[in-house]
Amino acid sequence: MSTELETLSKIGLLRMGETIIEKDCSGDGLPIYSADKGNRPWAYSDHFRRKNEKGSIVIGSRGTIGYPRLPKDELFGATQTTIVFSPDKDRFIPEFLHYWLQQVDFESLGAQQAVPMLTVSNLENLTVRLFKKSEQSKIAEILSTVDQAIDQTEALITKQQRIRIGLMQDMLTHGIDENGNIRSEDTHKFKDSSLGRIPVEWKVERGVSVCDEIVVGIVIRPTQYYREDGIPTLRSANIQENRIDPSHLVYMSVKDNAQLRKSQVRRGDLVTVRTGYPGATTVIPPEFDGCNCVDIVISRPNSKKVRSQYLSIWINSYHGKLQILKGQGGLAQQHFNVSEMKNLLIKVPMLNEQERIETLLLTHAETIRKARRNLAKLEGLKTALMQDLLTGKVSVTHLLTEADISI
Known part of the structure; x- marks a missing residue:
């Protein structure tokens, strides 16, 4: 195994990118790279001085720090938000150095400045195994x-x-x-509804009409029930669209769970986030049957009218979100409450x-x-x-x- 190390300053040239004015970028000319996580050029122009050769590596130094990129262009420009490293190609394969630089913690290096940024001096003494x-x-x-x-x-x-x-x-x-x-309106019959055209076999129902019960989980001082182990208790952080994330679960005692029956969930119930990502919904799977939940809307579908998975898909869809994401400026409501769930319009097929x-x-x-x-x-x-x-x-x-x- 090679143990010999060499600093970047001794195996190539490090220099800051140059100031390139956006209005001078016409869309034609050579590609120009700026600090970014992606591999696409920031712009195209011929109005810059320094043309970097293929094999030079671009490192974000302002804004987006790090994320080394190896452009495939024969010649390219780089803005003042980057540092360009041009290695000695007689000694080093650029692709190898590109991978080497990917393991560097650039953010920690940038944090050494009063304002997070990278300078050439930050990189000069980085060592590469030969x-x-x-x-x-x-x-x-x-x-x-x-x-x-x-x-x-x-x-x-x-x-x-x-x-x-x-x-x-x-x-x-x-x-x-x-x-x-x-279905298509060319081959099937459709009708008008409050949610637009729908197949004649379908209905539009409100949440309250297709659910036997819609309630909310524990909202008053839920932390008083938390224990080191016991009955899993779901919170908003555990609820994602059409799935439960079991990480960071909290628990309550068997006794408290039995007393808090209203907020218990059963297999097939729907749980919906009220705050944070309001509307995100999933179905309670068998392994969480009998668990409890905190500050989450619980809907218990009437199995003769709507299937649990279908209702969850509907709420998570564009059609469901459009009704949830109402309010000023189209921003998400701070809370998705029981009343909103009860009034949610749902297309209901057979x-x-x-x-x-x-x-x-x-x-x-x-x-x-x-x-x-x-x-x-x-x-x-x-x-x-x-x-x-x-x-x-x-x-x-x-x-x-x-x-x-x-x-």
Whole structure:
């Protein structure tokens, strides 16, 4: 394992970006990079002096601190909100150094200033472990392969999210008939309603009409009931759209839970956030049956009128949120109260169609969740590989050819 270190100032040139005026950026010319988390150029222009060559690394120094980027452009500009590092290409592979810089805690370096920012002097003494160029190239190749998988997974998630938005709009506007086809006014009968055109088989009902009971969880001094263990007690922080986040749960005693029956939740009940992210709703799964909750709206659907999952999907949809996000300037209300839930307008298909809609949408949602879990695994793999490879803890020598080893 290589133990020799070298400072950035000795393996390349560090310099601040230059002042580039936005009005001088015409949209034509060379790309210009500014402090940012993304890889796209900030603007295009020919009205700047310093042209950086491909292989130079751009680091955010003002506003967005860190996030090193390696532009693929042959020549590019960089604004005064960045620091540009141009390495000695005879000794170092730029892609390797790009990965090396990704593990630097730039925010801590920037915090050394009165106003958080990076200066060239902050970076000059950062040290890089010296590897042969062949080793640098192999390390960069391995990490690049993981990055490609991450990019592909992120693109898949973005695509599936767009599909889900369109699918949800179709499902909750036109529905799906008994043959599995999305309805159209060209092929099916529709009617006017208070929520616009809907299939003739549908109704528009208020929350109070499709629920047996709508109440609120504990609101008066709930902390008096908290214990180290016992019965899980849900709070707003645990409620997300169509799922429960079990982290940061609080608990109450069995005795208190029995006495506070009004705020107990049962399998199939809906719980809705009142403050913070008002309207976010999920269904109580079997493992939380009999738990209690704090300052959350509890709705108990009438199973003969509406399915729990369908109602949760509706409240979380654009159609439900539009009714919740009312008030001045279209901002979310500070509280989503029992009265708002009771008066919420809901498109109500027949029960068998509700089931078809929820099955399709929840299956698609699970596809997105699986992709996100895969993304988290890939990001964890990259972090572990960077730790092992860039420190020399794991050698790549055995992966090199005889020709590589001589480089």
